[in-house]
Structure formats: C-alpha cells, structure tokens
Amino acid sequence: MSSYDVIVIGSGPGGYVCAIRCAQLGLKTACVEGRETLGGTCLNIGCIPSKALLHSTHMLHEAEANFETMGLMGGKPKVDWAKMLGFKDDVVEQNTKGIEFLFKKNKIDWLKGWATIPEAGKVKVGDDVYEAKNIIIASGSEPASLPGVEVDEKKVVTSTGALELGKVPGKLVVIGAGVIGLELGSVYKRLGSEVTVIEYLDVVTPGMDGEIQRTFQRTLKKQGMDFIMGAAVQKTEVGKKGVTVSYKLKKDDSEHTLEADTVLVATGRKPYTDGLGLDALGVEMTKRGQIAVGKDWQTNVKGIYAIGDCIEGPMLAHKAEDEGMAAAEQVAGKHGHVNYGVIPGVIYTSPEVANVGETEESLKEAGKEYKVGKFNFMGNGRAKAMLAAEGFVKILVDKETDRILGAHILGPNAGELIHEICVAMEFGAAAEDLALTCHAHPTLSEAVREAALACGDGPIHS
Numbered sequence: 001m002s003s004y005d006v007i008v009i010g011s012g013p014g015g016y017v018c019a020i021r022c023a024q025l026g027l028k029t030a031c032v033e034g035r036e037t038l039g040g041t042c043l044n045i046g047c048i049p050s051k052a053l054l055h056s057t058h059m060l061h062e063a064e065a066n067f068e069t070m071g072l073m074g075g076k077p078k079v080d081w082a083k084m085l086g087f088k089d090d091v092v093e094q095n096t097k098g099i100e101f102l103f104k105k106n107k108i109d110w111l112k113g114w115a116t117i118p119e120a121g122k123v124k125v126g127d128d129v130y131e132a133k134n135i136i137i138a139s140g141s142e143p144a145s146l147p148g149v150e151v152d153e154k155k156v157v158t159s160t161g162a163l164e165l166g167k168v169p170g171k172l173v174v175i176g177a178g179v180i181g182l183e184l185g186s187v188y189k190r191l192g193s194e195v196t197v198i199e200y201l202d203v204v205t206p207g208m209d210g211e212i213q214r215t216f217q218r219t220l221k222k223q224g225m226d227f228i229m230g231a232a233v234q235k236t237e238v239g240k241k242g243v244t245v246s247y248k249l250k251k252d253d254s255e256h257t258l259e260a261d262t263v264l265v266a267t268g269r270k271p272y273t274d275g276l277g278l279d280a281l282g283v284e285m286t287k288r289g290q291i292a293v294g295k296d297w298q299t300n301v302k303g304i305y306a307i308g309d310c311i312e313g314p315m316l317a318h319k320a321e322d323e324g325m326a327a328a329e330q331v332a333g334k335h336g337h338v339n340y341g342v343i344p345g346v347i348y349t350s351p352e353v354a355n356v357g358e359t360e361e362s363l364k365e366a367g368k369e370y371k372v373g374k375f376n377f378m379g380n381g382r383a384k385a386m387l388a389a390e391g392f393v394k395i396l397v398d399k400e401t402d403r404i405l406g407a408h409i410l411g412p413n414a415g416e417l418i419h420e421i422c423v424a425m426e427f428g429a430a431a432e433d434l435a436l437t438c439h440a441h442p443t444l445s446e447a448v449r450e451a452a453l454a455c456g457d458g459p460i461h462s
C-alpha cells in the first residue's frame with residue numbers, strides 16, 4: 001500500500017494549490033481527481049472558460065461600439081460561434097495541462113478516480129487504498145437545484161451547459177442576478193441574445209455595496225439587459241420549441257410566464273461532498289451542509305482537513321487557494337493564516353465590479369462611523385482615452401483614524417485595481433497612505449489615488 005504525508009481530495013484551485021504547497025514544504029503528496037483533467041470547476045467549467053468568452057465578446061463589443069469612434073473603419077466582425085467555443089476550449093486545455101506540468105515538477109502523484117475515506121488515515125480510489133497521515137478535502141461545490149426546474153444542460157442549463165450551447169439563443173432567461181447570471185448573461189447579450197434576468201430580491205448581486213448594486217444594474221440595463229426584480233421562479237417547462245418560465249411577483253403574488261429558447265439557472269451553488277463517506281466517519285457538518293472546520297482547517301476527525309467551497313465562506317477560487325496554502329502550512333507544523341477580512345470579489349462584466357472589505361450597509365449596521373471618498377472615472381484621462389470612463393472608485397475609511405475599511409470599484413479593470421487597496425488594507429493603511437503614494441500618469445490607478453484623496457482634503461480632478 002502506497003503511503004503519503006498528505007492526500008488532497010480534489011484538484012480545483014483549492015486542492016491543486018494546496019498539493020503544490022505541501023510538496024514545496026517537503027511533504028510526500030498525492031492529489032485525487034476523478035475528472036479527465038486537473039483544475040476542478042474553475043479551470044474546466046467555471047472561471048477560466050467563462051473569462052475566455054467574456055474576453056472574446058468584450059472584443060466584439062469594442063469593435064461594434066467603439067472602433068469607428070477611434071477611426072478604425074471596416075466591416076463589423078462576424079461571430080463564428082464554433083470557433084469561439086474552440087478558443088475557449090484551447091484556453092481551458094492550456095490551463096489544465098499547466099497544472100499537470102506543475103504536479104510533475106513538484107513530484108505530486110495524481111490518483112485518478114473518485115475518492116472515499118474508509119477511515120481516518122486512509123483514502124480509497126477505485127480498488128486501491130492509500131495511507132495518508134493527513135487528508136485534505138477540497139471537493140468544491142456544484143450548482144444548487146431549484147424546485148420545479150429540471151436542468152437538462154441543453155435548454156435549461158447551469159453555468160456548465162451555458163459554456164457550450166449548440167447555438168447562441170435568441171431569447172435567454174437567466175434565473176438569479178448573482179455573479180454567474182450577470183457574467184454569462186453579459187456574454188450572450190453581447191452575442192445578440194435578448195436577455196431577461198429574473199431575480200428574487202429587489203437588488204442585483206446580494207451582499208454588495210448598495211450604491212454599486214444600483215449603478216451596476218443601471219449600467220447593465222443600458223447595455224440592453226432586462227430585469228424582472230422581486231420575482232420568484234416557480235417552474236420551467238420544456239416544450240417543442242423552447243422553455244416556458246413561470247414566476248410569481250412578490251409584491252402582489254401575481255403569476256406570470258415568459259418564453260425562452262434557453263434558461264440559465266444561476267441561483268447559487270452548494271458544497272459537493274457526495275461519496276466521501278463523511279457521515280460514516282462522523283465528520284461534523286454545518287446546518288448548511290458545509291464541512292465544519294476549526295481555525296487550522298481541521299475537522300472534528302483528527303488528520304482530516306477541509307478547504308474551499310465545501311467549507312464556510314464565499315465560494316471563490318482565490319479564497320480556496322489561500323486556504324489551501326494555509327492548511328498545507330498547518331499540516332507542516334507552520335502557522336498558515338487567512339485574513340478573511342481582505343478577500344476581494346470581482347464580477348468580470350464590462351465594466352468590471354470589484355470589492356473588498358466592508359460595505360456602507362455593513363458599517364451602518366455595525367454602528368461604525370465612516371467617511372466615503374469617491375472618484376468618478378469621468379475625471380480619469382486614461383479611462384477617457386479608452387472610451388471606458390464609466391463608473392467610480394469608492395473607498396470607505398474609519399472616520400477617526402482614516403484606516404481603510406473597504407473599497408468598491410465599478411469601472412475599467414476594476415478587478416486589477418482593487419488589489420492596490422487590498423495590499424494597503426493588509427498593511428493596515430490609512431487612505432492618506434494611498435493618497436501620498438505617487439501613481440504613474442496616465443493610469444486607471446490614478447482613480448484609486450483620487451478616491452483616497454477624496455477621503456481627505458479632496459481629489460484634484462473633480
């Protein structure tokens with residue numbers, strides 16, 4: 001029987017990063033993965049393929065909306081959908097193969113198949129049983145189901161099916177105005193679909209800063225996306241031609257239907273722990289079906305750890321990666337740590353939305369006195385030169401100390417710009433520290449500095 005210091009179950013961003021870190025720390029490591037390729041949901045059917053489609057359709061939008069203004073004349077590009085999907089698949093392959101290379105380089109064994117834990121210290125894959133001093137579960141998540149809605153991944157799809165539709169739908173109904181619904185809704189909107197988003201709440205992207213939610217929804221409406229808010233989807237019925245979506249408006253309980261060629265169900269994800277045998281092992285779970293862990297990511301069963309989407313917290317690849325590195329260090333007797341207060345969130349629409357830390361709403365709820373420093377991209381020269389001067393940077397600081405508590409950006413490259421603020425927050429910086437830092441001109445980052453200046457004496461360009 002082969003034996004390892006660590007067996008990681010799952011090779012998504014949590015699992016593969018954890019395995020690499022374990023190997024770097026000198027631990028004999030294996031990683032179990034049942035898919036044909038490494039990388040989990042993120043690389044195969046999530047973050048990476050969706051970003052390939054977001055990028056290519058963003059380019060299409062640029063060509064259609066902005067090229068002529070910039071003096072780039074000529075015919076509008078025609079979409080070859082099969083080729084675009086091929087491009088996406090190539091991007092996925094390069095990334096998944098990249099992980100395979102990293103595993104070889106770090107001497108990590110890939111145990112191919114689906115894992116079960118028959119007892120602490122043992123992992124079974126197919127007919128083979130391996131010994132493991134430590135087991136780290138990184139089994140991820142799967143789309144949550146919605147009563148009355150049967151997913152066939154053809155006409156009624158989750159994000160998985162939405163990444164490989166046979167053709168661009170004429171009418172797409174998206175259930176849920178969360179991250180997945182709005183990102184993939186944007187892709188198809190730019191490809192020419194009529195897109196209607198049905199959302200249960202009265203706001204998009206629950207949990208985000210209220211001002212961002214409102215501005216973001218306005219921006220998407222301007223791009224042609226339709227919204228039916230305060231509406232609970234009851235059921236979908238697949239007919240010969242398309243799909244009928246039935247929903248109920250919360251305000252008056254009235255019932256309505258909508259016809260679609262394709263329906264995307266994007267109403268959240270749930271932890272995936274099927275087949276691991278956690279029940280029999282007595283591993284404690286939370287009420288929401290997540291694996292319960294302590295500060296060191298260890299479960300109540302000694303030697304079994306869990307990280308990523310299958311435990312509590314935001315279901316984000318980078319949160320899983322950080323936990324993977326930290327758990328590896330804990331297993332190696334070091335002091336792995338994750339600062340859950342500084343985990344950025346990004347929605348890769350166009351413009352992008354990025355956030356970190358507190359929102360105005362969470363600060364009000366906590367009764368904390370704060371100041372807002374805001375700067376519109378309209379005052380940023382670079383954004384104007386890119387025809388992308390839409391949105392703003394908003395920094396929230398402690399009223400007394402000027403310490404940065406949170407930041408919210410809607411605008412070009414928001415997902416890159418947010419990290420300057422994340423680093424500042426990790427260092428416990430005040431907005432003045434950002435404001436006093438020289439920022440190259442002309443860059444979008446100057447908008448971050450201006451928002452920091454707005455927390456003090458005021459920005460220059462507004």
Ligand code: NAI
Pocket residue numbers: 047146175176177178179180181183198199200201204205206231232233234265266267268269314315316345346347348
């Ligand atoms: P979500 O939790 O972000 O949004 C789901 C939305 O569906 C909510 O607004 C909810 O109110 C609504 N909803 C639920 N039931 C409904 C019903 N019956 N009728 C109408 N609306 C209903 O979930 P989503 O977008 O599926 O994403 C799942 C996870 O994946 C999230 O945790 C997200 O953070 C993560 N993810 C992150 C990405 C990123 O960071 N860029 C990209 C894709 C996914």
